[in-house]
Amino acid sequence: MRYVIVGTGAAGATAARTIKRMDRDGEVVIIGDERFFPYNRYLLTEFLSGAVSAAELFHTSEEFFEAMDIRLRKGQAVERVYPNDKTIRFAHNEVMSYDRLLIATGRSPSLGPVLRPYAKLIQRYYTFEDILLIQKRLPEVREVIVSGRGLSALDLIQGMYRVGKKITYITRGQAIDVSTVESHLMGDLDSALAEREINFVHDDRIVAIECVDNRYLVKTFQGKELWGDLVFAWDNYTPNVGCLRNTGIEVKTGILVDLRMRSSAPEVYAAGDCVEIYHPTLKNYWINFGWPNAVEQGRIAGKNMAGDNEEYQIHETTLFNILGKPLEARWWD
Amino acid sequence: MSETSDALFVAEPERAHLTSTDVLDRKWIDVNIPCKAACPVMTDVPGYIQAILEGDFETAYKINRRDNVFPHSLGRVCNRPCEPACRHGREGLGEPVAICHLKRASADFGYTPLDLEIVPNGKKVCVVGAGPAGLTAANDLAIKGYQVVVLEQYDEPGGMLRYGIPQFRLPYDVVAADVKSITDLGVEIRCNQRIDSEAQIELLKREYDAVILSGGCMLPSSVKLPGMDAHGFYWGLDFMMQANRELLNDIKLNKVVVIGGGFTAVDCTRTSYRLGASEITLAYRRTKDKMSAGEPEIDCMEEEGIEMEFLVSPVEILAKDGKVTGIRLVRNRLEEGKPVAIPGSEFVIECDAVIMAIGQTNEDLPGTKEVPEVNEVPQKDNFFLAGDFRNGSGTVIEACADGRKVARRAHQYLSGIKGYQDVVHIEEIKLDQLPRTREDDFIPLTTMPHIPVSERLAKNREVETGYTRELAQNEARRCYLCHYNFQIDIDRCIYCMACIDAMPVDCIKLAKDIDVGADGSLRYVSAAHWEEAQAITIDNDKCIRCGNCVRACPVDCISISKYTLETVEVE
Known part of the structure; x- marks a missing residue:
């Protein structure tokens, strides 16, 4: 039995480990498009500010994969899944067959049609490689502009604050848009932002970016012109589902799965930040992002791929929980 | 065999060539020129793109004018069935060629009044409905020498082009330019003439040698939900028609929910934005990739800040004191690709307007249901049905194709010709005449320039500003020219x-x-x-x-x- 796992994050790595524990003879291949061994993405801000070492960032190593007899293929992007043929095609055109496939590709900041033309002027804040690049540029940076929705914006602001940068934050709403945070926390967040002397531009959005003499001029919908040495911008964090385009596998924003983490195609599973499940309490589809959830879904997907029949338990809370710590602990530590 | 109108439009260079009626050669075109095969009117796509590549925009326009009649309009609003078929978009080969944008460039830079020698044949045809199907039929029959009169119920011709599509996508003067090109052939359009009874049709059948009824598909699909009678509820096409007739300029919109996933639904969201709505949500029962609206239009909608809810269906329009206050929706799950309501998942979006844009149907005109089909065309003696009125709500280019098919059938009926035949012209080409090189394959897609998103509130300002000549020629270089x-x-x-x-x-x-x-x-x-x-x-x-x-x-x-x-x- 060949198990192929696309994605080396928490869900993918957990699934690989789980499968190997249940099916020692099974062949497990785990594929990641980054050049590094799997690391904890949620610790990147701490790594940037020096609070966490590189050793703490990487949760796996060559020895781990050797010991588990898991084949890691890093730096290789999967371009397309062919569920009818039970194959995948890499960006370098190699074709690999699978008996069971797990998509655990996570999600990443995406640019909508307004920002897309300025992609080259926008600094991404998502991968270890992004952080290495930012570290290199930091000595030249005094002011940064941040525009984006969600907790990732908070995380980025915290990171830039810790390394002593002046921050302008642009948001479409009246306040920081963190829909998953319970309302009683919002006031505290606002005052935390104020304490950090963040230039808060509300009810606005970026419509154009220019590079002038190595600085960036950001123009907003309301007609403001703001300058920064780095611009971080995104519209949404969206599941990485490009390899499933036109495959017939059902995708809303994320891959639609049942409680056993099965997608609409036979033998294709999905787990982690790239999946969307209907949440009866929210009465909405839901991407339960974050490390603990990815580990949980990866474990269940791995077990079911190896022949078990376990259901994912939807948590009855919407309070965001990152690294097992509630939001307050992360923000005010 | 006799010459068709083709040679009247585009003069082919005098090179040695063969003509073939062999089924293998005809099949070669369907297999190897997929853009052309995907186009309902089989537009000679590589022909006009090659003309643009060579800087001959006039020939590019004439090819389009011959094949699809409305190059100005279709270059903006065609649903582009050719582009998903384009071989440049196949796996590993990049993005499809921007065929539709190139069509627009052919009209923007190559428009020229037609100078056709039309020989009157003394016969008169009446077309009812001045939409894309009716006008295409009128165009084709006028070229054949018929005296054509078009009767239109509204005060301007164009049908859906004029009233169903907003000006920021298709300005009125652009539609007017295409219509003028048809009336220049001698077609007479009489507006404010509504034909809605069997007696009127019988009268026309006696007065004219043939009558083509192409009244379009203007009635909303019959969906009934509680609360639809409240003030603030609109049917999608009604909303667009009122907006296009400048009847909604004083409307007060704040929160709007639009139901649907097609072009009209997207147009309704974007029109609401221009009418001052601050929170607009498009709610669609399937997923984004199943929306029938085009990707560029959806992108523009997103640019304008419109939110989207997928896998939801409307349950009830909520109203208080006769005014819309919200809409109750239910979440769907997909069962073998079909949306099915999830029990207990109902939720409410507060709003002051609900626009239901879920398709249209045709009017039930007495005497039209019994018209039998003759060689795939509904015909009873000298009376024909064409376009959306016959086929149900479709696209502009499908309506054009049907108008052409019916015009050919009417001409066959009136002239006594046996029928039509496809002929393939095969022309030998030398290597130095081939304009492509391998380097052309690596040219990235040329994006369509737009007005800035901060200037979109101007209600009727066209958003897509069109390629320059240079951009068009650059994009044309990407075409594989599959006719070789x-x-x-x-x-x-x-x-x-x-x-x-x-x-x-x-x-x-x-x-x-x-x-x-x-x-x-x-x-x-x-x-x-x-x-x-x-x-x-x-x-x-x-x-x-x-x-x-x-x-x-x-x-x-x-x-x-x-x-x-x-x-x-x-x-």
Whole structure:
């Protein structure tokens, strides 16, 4: 039995480990498009500010994969899944067959049609490689502009604050848009932002970016012109589902799965930040992002791929929980 | 056989060429020019793109004017069935060519009044409805010498082009330019003339040699939900028609929910934005990839800040004191691709307007249901049905195609010709006439320029500003020009493999055998080793027309020929 796992994050790595524990003879291949061994993405801000070492960032190593007899293929992007043929095609055109496939590709900041033309002027804040690049540029940076929705914006602001940068934050709403945070926390967040002397531009959005003499001029919908040495911008964090385009596998924003983490195609599973499940309490589809959830879904997907029949338990809370710590602990530590 | 109108539009250079009615040659076009085959009117896409590439925008316009009649309008609002079919968009080859934007460029820079020699034949045809189907039929019949009168119920011609699509996508003067090009042929359009009774139709049938009814599809689909009678509820097409007649300029919109996933639904969201709504949500029962609206229109909608809810269906319009206060929706799950409501998942979006844009149906006009089909065209004596009125709500280009089909049938009925036949013109091309090189394959897609998003509140300002000539020519370079057929003359081939060494993609095959199907389809039985090979052949479905193989061939055994299709009358 060949198990192929696309994605080396928490869900993918957990699934690989789980499968190997249940099916020692099974062949497990785990594929990641980054050049590094799997690391904890949620610790990147701490790594940037020096609070966490590189050793703490990487949760796996060559020895781990050797010991588990898991084949890691890093730096290789999967371009397309062919569920009818039970194959995948890499960006370098190699074709690999699978008996069971797990998509655990996570999600990443995406640019909508307004920002897309300025992609080259926008600094991404998502991968270890992004952080290495930012570290290199930091000595030249005094002011940064941040525009984006969600907790990732908070995380980025915290990171830039810790390394002593002046921050302008642009948001479409009246306040920081963190829909998953319970309302009683919002006031505290606002005052935390104020304490950090963040230039808060509300009810606005970026419509154009220019590079002038190595600085960036950001123009907003309301007609403001703001300058920064780095611009971080995104519209949404969206599941990485490009390899499933036109495959017939059902995708809303994320891959639609049942409680056993099965997608609409036979033998294709999905787990982690790239999946969307209907949440009866929210009465909405839901991407339960974050490390603990990815580990949980990866474990269940791995077990079911190896022949078990376990259901994912939807948590009855919407309070965001990152690294097992509630939001307050992360923000005010 | 006799000449059709084709030669009147575009003068072909006088080169030696063959004409063929062989089914294999006809099939070659369907298989190898997929953009053309996907177009309901079979527009000569590579023909006009090559003209643009060569800087001849006038010829590009004339090809479009001949094939699809409305180059200005379709260059903006066509649903582009050609683009998903484009071979440049196939796996590993990049993005499809921006065929529709190039059509617009042909009209923007190549528009020229037609100078056709039309010989009147003394017969009169009445077309009811001045939409795309009716006007296409009128155009085609006027070229054949008929005196054509078009009766239109509204105060301006154009049908959905004029009233169903907002000006920021399709300005009125653009529609007017296309309509003028038809009236310049002698077609008379009489507006504010509504035909809605059997007696009126009977009168027209006596007065004219033929009557074509193409009244469109303007009634909303029959969906009934509680609360639809409240103030603030609109049907999608009604909303667009009122907006396009400037009847909604004083409306007060704040929060709007639009139901639907088609072009009209997206147009309703964007029109609401321009009418001052601050929170607009598009709610669609399936997923984004199933929306029938085009990707560029959806992108523009997103740019304008419109939110989207997928996998939801409307349950009830909520109202208080006769005014809309919200909409109750239910979440769907997909069961074998079909949306099914999830019990207990109902939720409410507060709003002051609900616009239901879920499709249209035609009017039930007495005497039209009984019209039988003759050779796929509804015809009873001298009375014909055409366009959306006959087929249900469709696209502009489908309506044009149906108008053309019905016009041909009417002409056959009135003139006594036996019918029509497809003829393939095959013209030999020298390598130095081939405008493509391998480098052209790496040109990225040329994006359409837009006005800035901060200037979109101007209600009628066109958002897409069009390619410049230079951008159009740059985009035209990306086209594979699939009308070129590369063939290896096996009798002269020395099997040196030089062409295979030079091929940039897997386009030249060693074959043990080639099966030819009855319809002209080819199936290669590939040879694993060259010793097994009985033939070496170019797979034109894979060929990117770069000419590398012709340049590499030491014995000059690879020929290039250009295939063009013409439909001629059989007398």
